[in-house]
Amino acid sequence: MCTITFEQLPSAIAQLxxxxxxxxSLLMETKPSCVPEEDKLITIHQAAEILDLSVTTIYGLVHRREVPHQKKRKRLYFSKPELLDWARSGRRKTNAEIDAEVNTYLSTKKRA
Incomplete structure (x- = not known):
């Protein structure tokens, strides 16, 4: 390592x-394509934080299969985009609407 004098300091900093x-610029060009941040799976605690709900409430939603989730062994995982889409979708069909759709479907299938 060479010694830099006070007079050489501005040119040394410019070189640096x-x-x-x-x-x-080289790092930006060779940046590896990795999984986007949005596509990474999140834990139940992160999901609770995103939805501003308690962990217990999230477990209840999972139990009733009301929220999109994935389960590996004993752990629950959530996809952040799917979770946000679920939260934005808001309205869920009532049992009566589902029954009406089923009846309509069955009546058209019987004729065919």
């Missing part, structure tokens, strides 16, 4: 900055 800029 240009090297850092070159390194940064």
């Amino acid at each position: 900055l240009s090297k850092v800029d070159r390194l940064e």
Whole structure:
């Protein structure tokens, strides 16, 4: 490592900055394609935080299969985009609406 005098300091800093800029541009070009942040799975605690609900409430929603989730072994995972879409969808069909759809479907299938 060479010794830099006070007079050489501005040119040394300029060289250093240009090297850092070159390194940064190289890193941006060779950046590996990784999984986008939105597609990563989140835990039940993170899901509770995103939805502003308690963990117990999330467990209840999972038990009733009302919220999209994935289960591996004894752990629950959620996809953040699916969770946000579920929260935004808001309205759920009532049992009467589901029954009406089933009856309509069955009546058209019997004729065919």
